[in-house]
Amino acid sequence: MKTGNYIKYCFGTTYCHVDAVHAASPKADRFTDEIVAGIIAKTGCAGIIGTVSRTVADLNRPPGPGNDEAVWEYRDVIGQFLYNTGLLAPGSRSLAKPYLHIGIHGMKDQPHGPFSIEVGTIYGQTCSFRVKKWFGEVLKARVREFSPDIKVIFDKHWVGNKSLASHRWGEGRRYPGYGKNYNAFQVEISRTLREHHRPAIIDIFTAVVADFSLMFCRR
Template identity: 80%
Template sequence: MKTGNYIKYYFGSSYCHVDAVHAASPQADRFTDEIAAGIMAKTGCAGIIGTVSRTIADLNRPPGQGNDEAVWEYRAVISQFLHNMGLLAPDGRSLTRPYLHVGIHGMKDQPHGPFSIEVGTIYGKTCSVRVKKWFGELLKAKVREVLPGTKVIFDKHWVGNQSLASHRWGEGRSYPGYGKNYNAFQVEIARTLRENYRQEMIDILAAVVADFNVTFARR
């Protein structure tokens, strides 16, 4: 695993990366780094783990208010992932095939209860309709198998920050984004699940990552 000033990261072999950008204390989303690392180990996908606290530089926000250097380091590593996997079109920005970005975050046991997962897509702005449908159906199916009784909610309370959509649609001239083939999901996991069911969460999300590379292999 390589280490930057604000993140540590691993280059993978699948068309996906996972990240845990709020893994550092204080105000850490506890155990998200372990879940992300577990998915990476199980699937071989790339990954990023934040090593700076959100109180100093929040990687899950657009650049500004003191986080510029950290956000650009984070975005540069995503660009390296895409380049190394040969996914960039000749224009150097748009993607030649679907790509999956799964952000692992932590929420309290409220408002949805201790056995709950909320997925944020900013109401569909961060992903295609087709990939969102696939992601939701498969995630719910895997949850029923591994942790029956756990609720999966989309875009209700934690819908995702605009910075997540920037990877797809851009953010002005400084960050044009990668286009419609970039699909990102902010996965908020309740504290009880993160604390007591980490391996189950790793197994569920690793199955989703692995299936993406099969389902969208030729698209």
């Protein structure tokens, strides 16, 4: 992996990246870095792991006092990923094909229980309707293969931060966004699943990334 001031990252060979922006202590989403590293290793997708604590500079927020430099480093690397895929024509900011961004986060075993995953899309603002429908169907199917006891919830408690939508729709002139083909999901995984069932979680999201390539990335 390459190392920046606030993140470490690697390029991939798919139209997808996964990240764990809250991987650094204190107040880390524990084990999210291991999950992201596992998905990268199995899929060859690009990835980002935060190396700065959210108490110092939160990468999952819009840029502002205290986190401006960190957020722009993070956004710059995402831009490099997109150019590396060839999805952006020279001088263009709009993606030619669908792209998938999975943000791996950690939540407590409450409010949904120890076997739960909540997906935040800010009620559909971070992704297309088609890709959201696909993501839900594939994720639930893969989860059922592991355990019928795991609940998958969308946009109920952890709906996602508005910074996630900025990759799609932009945030003023300084960050115009990449258009309707950018699809981002904030995935909150319960502590029990992260701590005791990491291999299964890695396999589940490995399958999701692979299915995305089959469904949306044919040349």
